[in-house]
Amino acid sequence: MPRIVHDPWRPTSKDGIGGQHIAIVGYSHHLKGGDVDCKSLTRDVVRDVIKGKKKLSFFTSIQNYFGYNNPKDFWTRVLFFNFLPDCIGDSDNKYGKGSDEQHRLAQDRVRRILSKERPDKVFVFTTKAWQKFPNTIENVGDQPCTPLFPGSPEPSWGIYEMGSHRVLVCGFRHPQYAKGQNIKRQVEAFLAMR
Numbered sequence: 001m002p003r004i005v006h007d008p009w010r011p012t013s014k015d016g017i018g019g020q021h022i023a024i025v026g027y028s029h030h031l032k033g034g035d036v037d038c039k040s041l042t043r044d045v046v047r048d049v050i051k052g053k054k055k056l057s058f059f060t061s062i063q064n065y066f067g068y069n070n071p072k073d074f075w076t077r078v079l080f081f082n083f084l085p086d087c088i089g090d091s092d093n094k095y096g097k098g099s100d101e102q103h104r105l106a107q108d109r110v111r112r113i114l115s116k117e118r119p120d121k122v123f124v125f126t127t128k129a130w131q132k133f134p135n136t137i138e139n140v141g142d143q144p145c146t147p148l149f150p151g152s153p154e155p156s157w158g159i160y161e162m163g164s165h166r167v168l169v170c171g172f173r174h175p176q177y178a179k180g181q182n183i184k185r186q187v188e189a190f191l192a193m194r
Contacts (some may be wrong), residue, residue, distance in 0.1 A: 004037050005105075008081035008113055009046040015077050017066060018191055022077070023119040024062060025110075027126040027174070028084040028098065037087045042080065052077050053138075053169040061175035062079050062125060065187040083129035085109045097128060107134045115162045123187065130171025136160055145171075146190055155186050157193075168193060 006029065016022060029041055038044075048054040050072045059071065068074035073122050083106050098106070111134055114122065124130045136158025138154055139145045145156035148170060157170035170190045 003086060003105075004039055004041075005040050005085045005109070006042045006082065008079055009043050009075070010079055010115070010117070011077050013076045017074075017077055020120040020191070021079070021118065022123040022191075023081070023114070023117065025122060025124040025129060026058060026080070026082045027125070027129045028082050028088040029086075030088050037111040044152060046075055046080055053171070058125075058175055061180060061183075062123075064180065065175075065184045066191070079113075079119055081113060083124070083126070083132065103132045106132065110134055111160075114167050116161060118162065118165050119167060119192075121190065122167060123190065124169065124171045125127065126174045127171065127177075128174075130156075133169070133171070134160070134165060136169060148186060155190075 011021075029037075029045070031037060045054065045056075046059075049056060049059045052071070058074070063069075063071060063074035066074060084102050085105050086102065088098055088102075106129075124133060135146055137160070138158040144153070145158040147153055148155045148157055155170050155172045157168060160167040160169060168190070170186075172178070173188060175183065
């Protein structure tokens with residue numbers, strides 16, 4: 001049976017956030033009893049969040065970091081995908097790390113999505129994914145990415161060059177493990193970078 005690869009959620013509005021094309025990255029989907037995995041899972045989840053059918057703290061926290069109260073106002077403006085290209089498993093494994101094969105496929109997929117969608121900035125809201133993301137210009141070899149704030153290793157950011165297009169990418173803590181005000185300040189600082 002061929003592997004299911006989730007399609008990203010694409011913005012339906014051309015407005016972006018602050019005039020920028022933004023991508024948001026989570027880690028993975030997991031299935032609950034009776035759920036069926038499919039290519040459209042990511043799009044279906046975001047569509048349900050926008051319609052208010054699903055109240056997921058991950059999505060609510062992120063839109064709040066950007067100063068949006070209404071899910072529709074925010075999620076229609078951004079690209080969203082999870083790092084892992086398919087489900088990590090069921091609810092019993094929702095905090096798993098994924099397999100080496102999933103990570104390899106994920107890195108290739110990240111490059112393809114960024115090359116095709118050409119966001120200006122990528123906000124990775126999970127340390128697990130950020131640690132496995134493809135190397136940026138700055139962290140080739142053992143070199144770390146650049147700290148967003150001097151003197152603090154988290155969050156860090158780097159650059160991808162996709163042909164003539166430059167993409168800034170920053171790794172943040174997962175909303176479940178972060179203090180909202182700290183992440184909001186970090187998001188604002190990264191969003192303001194030019």
